[in-house]
Amino acid sequence: MSEAALDPAALAAALIRRPSVTPRDEGALDVVAAALERLGFTCHRLVFGGDGSGRVHNLYARRGSGRPNLCFAGHTDVVPTGGAEAWSFDPFGATVRDGALCGRGAVDMKGAIAAFIAAAQSYLDERGPGFTGSISLLITGDEEGAAINGTCRVLDWLTEHGEILDACLVGEPTSAQALGDMIKIGRRGSMTGRLTVHGVQGHTAYPHLADNAAHRLVAMLHALTTTEIDRGSEHFQPSTLQVSTIDIGNPASNVIPATAHAVINIRFNDRWTSEMLKSRLAEQLDMVGGRYTLDTSVSGESFLVSPGTLSDRLAEAIRRVTGRTPEFSTTGGTSDARFIQAHCPVVEFGLVGLTMHKVDERVELADLADLTQIYRTFLGLYFDHS
Numbered sequence: 001m002s003e004a005a006l007d008p009a010a011l012a013a014a015l016i017r018r019p020s021v022t023p024r025d026e027g028a029l030d031v032v033a034a035a036l037e038r039l040g041f042t043c044h045r046l047v048f049g050g051d052g053s054g055r056v057h058n059l060y061a062r063r064g065s066g067r068p069n070l071c072f073a074g075h076t077d078v079v080p081t082g083g084a085e086a087w088s089f090d091p092f093g094a095t096v097r098d099g100a101l102c103g104r105g106a107v108d109m110k111g112a113i114a115a116f117i118a119a120a121q122s123y124l125d126e127r128g129p130g131f132t133g134s135i136s137l138l139i140t141g142d143e144e145g146a147a148i149n150g151t152c153r154v155l156d157w158l159t160e161h162g163e164i165l166d167a168c169l170v171g172e173p174t175s176a177q178a179l180g181d182m183i184k185i186g187r188r189g190s191m192t193g194r195l196t197v198h199g200v201q202g203h204t205a206y207p208h209l210a211d212n213a214a215h216r217l218v219a220m221l222h223a224l225t226t227t228e229i230d231r232g233s234e235h236f237q238p239s240t241l242q243v244s245t246i247d248i249g250n251p252a253s254n255v256i257p258a259t260a261h262a263v264i265n266i267r268f269n270d271r272w273t274s275e276m277l278k279s280r281l282a283e284q285l286d287m288v289g290g291r292y293t294l295d296t297s298v299s300g301e302s303f304l305v306s307p308g309t310l311s312d313r314l315a316e317a318i319r320r321v322t323g324r325t326p327e328f329s330t331t332g333g334t335s336d337a338r339f340i341q342a343h344c345p346v347v348e349f350g351l352v353g354l355t356m357h358k359v360d361e362r363v364e365l366a367d368l369a370d371l372t373q374i375y376r377t378f379l380g381l382y383f384d385h386s
């Protein structure tokens with residue numbers, strides 16, 4: 001392998017020019033696969049889901065057949081621009097301005113994918129035929145969406161095909177203010193509850209003949225929002241419950257409503273499973289009493305990958321390149337790491353997330369170069385311990 005060194009900024013720009021808003025691919029994975037095939041990776045294009053808009057494009061690529069197999073996981077899909085006219089540049093133009101590469105996906109997370117591929121090239125070139133492990137990439141086109149036909153399905157495919165991941169680095173933008181200040185070693189779980197309270201309709205002048213669903217809903221939400229769920233744990237913030245909406249939609253001021261609805265969202269730490277939380281909710285709602293239904297959906301359980309070799313090596317790589325000591329955090333929303341952690345130890349580290357999902361998303365070119373160096377150093381520490 002004596003290819004010219006791959007420029008992560010050029011590769012990131014090529015990816016940004018593909019407007020791959022979930023679940024559209026628009027050729028983004030072609031760009032990734034072409035870069036990887038040049039480096040000797042075997043690429044598997046995995047398309048899951050029905051025809052049309054539900055169809056999700058994914059990629060699993062591997063170089064080498066030995067162990068350990070270190071996997072980099074990420075996504076080429078991006079969130080919508082929210083109206084391109086609000087942007088100071090074309091969201092899919094990959095403009096370079098004031099030392100930053102600008103466009104949707106620059107930090108979340110086309111930049112990190114480009115950085116990892118450049119790092120892999122540099123590492124593989126240096127090791128040459130002496131490298132006996134494997135480097136793989138699991139890239140999905142459905143992280144920002146339902147995440148049903150993305151990472152989950154690819155992991156099933158890997159299991160079916162006897163592919164084993166020994167460790168995984170997820171390239172989400174975990175840095176908070178400066179590159180290297182934070183890595184994620186776990187994530188909180190997320191559960192949504194749709195609560196419907198059933199009462200008896202009536203005239204507001206005759207409340208003794210009715211059962212006001214709105215009053216009971218208010219009492220239930222009061223109970224849920226004024227009690228502490230927990231005080232956090234060693235690596236997690238306290239669990240939180242937020243009311244997302246309250247809907248009664250009663251147009252008449254003299255009618256007592258028969259039904260009232262609310263949606264709550266709970267972000268929970270490793271003291272809870274979603275099953276435990278459901279029992280707790282039922283207890284609290286039963287205390288208020290009356291007829292109600294609660295439908296819950298869980299987008300992810302909480303998980304923690306206890307700090308250990310993988311996170312220590314990543315932290316060491318970050319220190320060597322940036323001089324910073326990263327905080328080991330479990331804050332923020334869910335990520336595809338929630339699926340991968342069932343297969344192998346996983347850590348998450350990537351660019352500064354300040355502009356992600358926002359208008360004028362951008363990555364400093366200096367950060368992109370440093371991230372490439374960090375990933376490169378991490379590969380050396382992971383495979384060669386040096």
Ligand SMILES: [Zn+2]
Binds near residue numbers: 075108109143
């Ligand atoms: Zn992301």
